[in-house]
Amino acid sequence: MEIKIALAGNPNCGKTTLFNDLTGSTQYVGNWPGVTVEKKEGRLKGHKEVIIQDLPGIYSLSPYTMEEVVSRNYLVNEKPDAIINIIDGTNIERNLYLTTQILDLHIPTVIAVNMYDLVKKNGDRIDLKKLAGELGCPVIPISALRKEGGSELVEMAIDLAKKHQKAEAPHVLNGSVEHAIAHIEESISPFVEKNNLRWYAIKLFERDEKVIEELNLDAPLMKHLDMHIQDCEKEMDDDAESIITNQRYAYIQNVVDDTVHMKRARGNMTLSDRIDRVVTNRWFALPIFAVVMFLMYYISVSTVGTWATDWTNDKLFGEYITNAATAGLQAIGSPAWLESLIVGGLIGGVGTVLGFVPQMVLIFIFMAILEDSGYMARVAFIMDRVFRRFGLSGKSFVPILIGTGCGVPAIMATRTIENERDRRMTIMLCTYLPCGAKLTIIGIIVSTFFPGSMFIAPSMYFLGIAVIVLAGIALKKVGYFAGDPAPFVMELPAYHMPTVKGVAIHTWDRAKHFMIKAGTIIFSITVVLWFLQTFNFRLQMVDMDQSMLASIGHALHWIFVPLGFGSWKGTVAAISAFVAKEQATSTLALLGGFSETSSAGMHAIFAGAGVPSATLAAFSFLIFNLFDPPCLVAMVTAFREQGQARWGWYTVGFQFLVGFMMSFITYQMGAWLIYGVSFGIGQAAALVVIAFIVYSVVRKPSKGKADRLPDGQPAVK
Amino acid sequence: MLPISMMNPGETARIKKITGSDKVRQHLSELGCVVDGEVTLVSRNGGNVILQVKDSRVALDSSMANRIQV
Numbered sequence: 195m196e197i198k199i200a201l202a203g204n205p206n207c208g209k210t211t212l213f214n215d216l217t218g219s220t221q222y223v224g225n226w227p228g229v230t231v232e233k234k235e236g237r238l239k240g241h242k243e244v245i246i247q248d249l250p251g252i253y254s255l256s257p258y259t260m261e262e263v264v265s266r267n268y269l270v271n272e273k274p275d276a277i278i279n280i281i282d283g284t285n286i287e288r289n290l291y292l293t294t295q296i297l298d299l300h301i302p303t304v305i306a307v308n309m310y311d312l313v314k315k316n317g318d319r320i321d322l323k324k325l326a327g328e329l330g331c332p333v334i335p336i337s338a339l340r341k342e343g344g345s346e347l348v349e350m351a352i353d354l355a356k357k358h359q360k361a362e363a364p365h366v367l368n369g370s371v372e373h374a375i376a377h378i379e380e381s382i383s384p385f386v387e388k389n390n391l392r393w394y395a396i397k398l399f400e401r402d403e404k405v406i407e408e409l410n411l412d413a414p415l416m417k418h419l420d421m422h423i424q425d426c427e428k429e430m431d432d433d434a435e436s437i438i439t440n441q442r443y444a445y446i447q448n449v450v451d452d453t454v455h456m457k458r459a460r461g462n463m464t465l466s467d468r469i470d471r472v473v474t475n476r477w478f479a480l481p482i483f484a485v486v487m488f489l490m491y492y493i494s495v496s497t498v499g500t501w502a503t504d505w506t507n508d509k510l511f512g513e514y515i516t517n518a519a520t521a522g523l524q525a526i527g528s529p530a531w532l533e534s535l536i537v538g539g540l541i542g543g544v545g546t547v548l549g550f551v552p553q554m555v556l557i558f559i560f561m562a563i564l565e566d567s568g569y570m571a572r573v574a575f576i577m578d579r580v581f582r583r584f585g586l587s588g589k590s591f592v593p594i595l596i597g598t599g600c601g602v603p604a605i606m607a608t609r610t611i612e613n614e615r616d617r618r619m620t621i622m623l624c625t626y627l628p629c630g631a632k633l634t635i636i637g638i639i640v641s642t643f644f645p646g647s648m649f650i651a652p653s654m655y656f657l658g659i660a661v662i663v664l665a666g667i668a669l670k671k672v673g674y675f676a677g678d679p680a681p682f683v684m685e686l687p688a689y690h691m692p693t694v695k696g697v698a699i700h701t702w703d704r705a706k707h708f709m710i711k712a713g714t715i716i717f718s719i720t721v722v723l724w725f726l727q728t729f730n731f732r733l734q735m736v737d738m739d740q741s742m743l744a745s746i747g748h749a750l751h752w753i754f755v756p757l758g759f760g761s762w763k764g765t766v767a768a769i770s771a772f773v774a775k776e777q778a779t780s781t782l783a784l785l786g787g788f789s790e791t792s793s794a795g796m797h798a799i800f801a802g803a804g805v806p807s808a809t810l811a812a813f814s815f816l817i818f819n820l821f822d823p824p825c826l827v828a829m830v831t832a833f834r835e836q837g838q839a840r841w842g843w844y845t846v847g848f849q850f851l852v853g854f855m856m857s858f859i860t861y862q863m864g865a866w867l868i869y870g871v872s873f874g875i876g877q878a879a880a881l882v883v884i885a886f887i888v889y890s891v892v893r894k895p896s897k898g899k900a901d902r903l904p905d906g907q908p909a910v911k
Numbered sequence: 912m913l914p915i916s917m918m919n920p921g922e923t924a925r926i927k928k929i930t931g932s933d934k935v936r937q938h939l940s941e942l943g944c945v946v947d948g949e950v951t952l953v954s955r956n957g958g959n960v961i962l963q964v965k966d967s968r969v970a971l972d973s974s975m976a977n978r979i980q981v
Contacts, residue, residue: 582972
């Protein structure tokens with residue numbers, strides 16, 4: 195028989211770390227709340243019949259954000275056989291708030307006090323036996339990070355699940371509240387399952403909208419219940435929901451006073467607090483953040499990363515492997531087409547993409563350090579002040595920052611945003627900072643057209659932020675998005691010294707994904723492109739200008755002529771990039787024969803008839819690829835996360851428009867202002883586009899739904 | 912009573928009142944901000960604040976911070 199055990203607890207309390215330990219999987223772990231946004235399932239190591247369910251973190255069973263709904267629905271409706279409630283031993287009081295609610299569910303529960311090693315290190319003492327006695331369920335100390343206590347914990351949970359030994363709910367509520375709840379229980383007992391009775395009674399008392407809707411009790415009964423609730427409210431001089439909250443905390447206060455002995459007095463500044471006083475200080479916060487970001491890109495893209503990438507591209511792939519492969523293939527007398535496929539197609543195309551791995555690894559290392567240390571959550575806080583002016587909450591900045599690694603997890607991370615309008619908008623904007631794959635395009639364009647330039651790469655990131663801000667302002671003026679962003683409320687994790695192992699795992703996770711993609715998707719597409727560029731429609735090997743690919747490029751090149759890279763090669767590169775951004779790099783290398791020493795082929799791609807400068811066209815190509823819709827996988831993810839196809843199309847359409855307009859302005863205005871092309875229809879059109887952008891940003895907001903009450907508006911009390 | 916954002920960094924006080932819609936107050940209470948609970952102001956950035964409450968740190972924007980009176 196299968197046994198389902200759910201891991202439940204506050205955000206960032208170590209559920210996923212424990213899940214990985216128990217199941218041997220390698221789910222993503224990070225030091226900020228909201229890393230896990232979907233429930234994940236795994237089988238217990240050594241016990242294949244036991245399924246462990248990792249749930250997104252929740253603060254209570256009254257969900258506030260989208261991913262919290264996932265957890266509540268699972269716990270309440272699907273009923274696991276047992277719950278492991280993980281609580282952070284360094285923050286027992288707050289964590290027990292959820293525990294008192296879980297215990298109302300009548301599901302066998304074990305409590306795991308996590309970070310017990312830290313508790314001991316701090317010199318605090320927790321009387322676990324007493325705690326177990328008070329709460330009516332077993333309490334086991336663990337350290338998920340150090341893999342201590344996990345097996346004992348899970349055996350206890352399996353045991354409880356087999357015996358169906360339900361938690362004995364402690365007496366949290368008292369006096370007239372308990373009285374009213376008992377009344378409610380009695381009245382609704384015919385309508386709900388016995389095990390859920392208490393939970394539903396409490397929720398009805400709190401007037402939980404979703405539960406009222408779900409039970410759909412008849413009006414006279416509801417009125418009867420409401421009388422009991424109102425009596426209680428009158429007696430306690432408070433609203434029902436607050437009464438329950440206060441009694442829960444009062445109960446917890448008693449339990450904690452009896453069982454936890456803290457060495458450190460409350461109110462003293464911890465190390466994290468002292469760091470926060472500097473890092474989030476009103477004067478230093480933004481400069482510190484700007485320096486951190488600049489260093490991150492300066493080191494990983496402009497300097498150290500470029501040296502490493504130059505070596506891999508020019509020496510490793512450009513000379514050693516190419517020469518060895520050529521010599522080897524000639525030695526065995528392979529046909530010319532095979533040599534062309536392997537040396538020109540695969541080593542030139544896929545190899546160039548892989549050549550950028552060092553830059554990417556460096557970026558990933560920096561990102562892992564930002565995440566693991568706890569700084570990422572602070573960035574959201576710091577940026578909130580800035581973003582709020584543009585109508586976005588600081589919470590939107592976390593997905594944007596994650597987007598510098600990859601857009602797909604960035605879109606997923608928007609689930610922690612509680613307000614639907616903010617969330618939809620963030621999905622549209624969070625892929626505008628260059629991701630790892632776009633980095634390769636920056637790399638190949640910079641090293642060919644701007645060799646030695648240290649500032650193009652970091653400035654692309656600052657341009658990305660500018661685009662997000664301006665696009666954000668423009669979107670906010672559209673009726674649907676109008677209104678204040680949701681209030682910013684976020685728990686900040688304690689700072690941790692990032693461990694070498696943790697950073698290495700995160701970096702490897704991301705780099706591995708990239709390399710697998712290079713070996714599969716990019717490999718296949720490069721082979722197809724090579725085939726199309728080597729043969730004509732009669733399958734004769736021809737010069738690439740007579741190939742099938744050239745015909746396809748010629749058929750579509752009109753789209754990109756206004757952007758400056760309307761040669762058939764530029765067209766093919768831009769279109770292939772919609773599959774994956776690094777495909778653009780591979781395609782350019784394939785069609786242009788990329789190497790540091792001979793950039794003639796690359797220049798030829800962008801130097802078309804009527805183009806004043808290949809450099810300008812290449813730069814325009816770069817801008818287009820940074821701001822047009824991201825890769826296929828990210829687009830599919832955006833469609834899924836937007837929920838409605840209509841919104842998926844809005845997202846992709848908006849991104850195409852932004853990419854196209856920016857590239858168009860860059861090329862047309864650049865040609866006129868820098869390269870002295872005489873003012874013509876293109877420039878006039880570019881000025882119109884600029885006027886349109888300025889208008890979208892500065893116009894008065896549409897009325898739309900702006901007059902409705904934004905979430906969190908103070909109610910009249 | 913004064914809004915929590917008026918406190919100085921390092922100061923500790925007891926929460927006297929929390930205003931705002933039920934949903935907001937509910938979420939604040941889940942994070943540990945309840946009437947009669949102790950809070951310490953860790954940092955202030957414009958009107959945004961970081962609070963230490965029940966051994967965790969909670970970041971709030973100014974509109975939220977103004978709802979907590981001490």
